[in-house]
């Protein structure tokens with residue numbers, strides 16, 4: 131380990147943002163104590179539920195810390211009751227989505243064992259020392275990148291397969307998507323590449339890339355993404371590689387599986403990191419080599435303090451035995467290697483009281499319980515509400531009005547209630563009764579296909595009507611400034627507005643009666659102005675299941691006018707085999723759209739919007755300077771990220787394609803362009819640099 135690297139790591143130690151605190155040990159205290167077998171069953175059920183959300187849908191409901199607590203409790207119970215233990219290898223999870231062919235790993239891809247306290251980490255350190263007879267070993271301590279795990283196979287230096295962790299034995303083959311990751315070479319540099327190597331790494335988004343992407347999206351009127359890790363996971367599982375290129379993903383390599391010939395394997399973890407960098411791959415740079423536990427712990431604490439200074443998201447550090455021969459001696463268990471341990475930083479928590487539990491009715495009728503809290507400060511923000519997601523979760527936690535609860539905020543995830551402090555509960559607090567009827571319209575609730583999700587099925591439910599209108603006027607829809615939930619409630623109560631089209635029939639007098647003369651004038655103009663928004667905005671504003679701005683834009687692009695969509699038939703959207711006919715839209719989404727758009731109520735909504743003037747496609751972008759032009763991007767541009775360049779091209783009416791062919795109008799080449807540049811030259815396609823692209827966007831240049 132070089133001293134310079136050590137200095138780099140030391141530099142920011144003084145900056146204190148978040149200290150590593152000892153995690154509160156989760157006490158299992160419920161009204162009637164379940165038997166270990168019952169509790170194990172409950173935990174497995176909950177973990178399976180959250181695994182599905184985390185791995186397959188990239189949309190977790192609970193924080194990683196809360197999830198880890200469930201897993202630790204299960205592991206501890208299984209340790210105490212080995213007769214109840216589950217099959218080996220089930221601790222890894224499973225991210226296989228069913229949307230990709232699966233591929234077996236040559237060497238199983240395990241997860242890491244996790245620790246949360248100094249004592250746990252020290253116990254691991256001592257265990258390794260004992261089983262190696264206190265041999266002279268060294269340790270590598272490195273940041274734990276927070277993204278999605280990937281295994282990259284290079285054969286004779288060429289990237290041949292990219293596979294997700296899956297269940298540890300086989301995962302989703304996402305090779306085309308991995309090739310779309312910027313900064314991941316498809317060919318290794320140098321003449322010391324092995325015949326075959328399975329490199330293990332993490333796909334993630336830097337804080338900067340994430341922030342940038344959200345700025346671009348917000349400018350384009352799209353909903354910002356909520357969490358970088360979930361975005362990385364979701365992006366790697368997109369079925370269209372062209373879409374992946376628009377997500378500024380990064381990757382880091384931190385380990386390996388198969389390596390042939392084995393004799394050329396590095397002898398130390400630290401050498402591996404250097405080797406990987408030599409091949410031109412993104413390697414772990416911020417690592418340290420340490421020897422004794424006192425130093426290990428001091429460095430772990432230092433890393434906890436400076437974790438926000440790293441450009442990438444991290445949720446902890448990983449401690450690995452440096453010597454590969456010792457790693458091999460220690461071996462692996464069913465879930466994880468015996469020579470490595472993750473230490474997870476704690477989330478920020480606070481204790482507060484539940485003042486009330488309210489039930490919200492969503493625009494599709496789904497009931498979401500929300501805990502109204504006594505305001506409490508967590509990590510600089512005041513938290514007054516926490517979502518309980520669905521009635522199932524409410525029941526699981528058994529939250530009652532008046533309860534003292536532990537609230538947690540991790541990253542950008544909505545605050546969560548992680549535990550109810552039942553020992554502080556007043557004996558007489560009644561159980562929160564599950565609602566039987568919709569709080570807004572008193573229609574009996576129905577339980578959806580997914581247990582615990584209850585919905586009001588009355589399409590005229592005033593709460594749903596209001597939510598739908600709120601969505602329509604929001605920035606995800608036609609973006610009418612000056613209409614908020616309060617005004618919508620008044621408009622609905624006065625029976626003036628039921629569906630979006632009604633907004634355009636409001637007279638100045640109607641508005642004046644509700645908001646006063648002065649505001650009415652401006653609002654009336656705002657509503658009229660929104661009619662000239664691109665037609666996809668109106669479509670996105672209808673809240674059709676699975677149709678967000680991006681999908682709405684694709685539908686509008688394919689079918690042109692809103693009017694055409696009012697006459698759409700199922701077979702225009704899907705083939706008889708149920709395959710999507712809409713470019714860039716997946717099969718399941720296309721089927722959901724077909725089902726929704728062919729319903730009379732939805733059709734009437736579209737006809738209504740057409741009737742009030744939405745329609746002859748007013749998408750101004752389509753008259754932009756790049757209208758109808760196909761552009762291919764290759765290499766790194768000096769100032770624009772791939773996503774930014776794409777957004778600009780699309781906003782100017784152009785289309786970004788991934789392959790160069792005779793339909794390509796321009797190739798924009800940056801630094802280190804790939805084979806696309808050669809293809810462009812061969813086909814005689816006009817090649818531009820970033821300045822050339824900017825000139826084109828400004829309406830100059832080109833042919």
Ligand SMILES: [Zn+2]
Nearest residue numbers: 568571586591
């Ligand atoms: Zn209702």
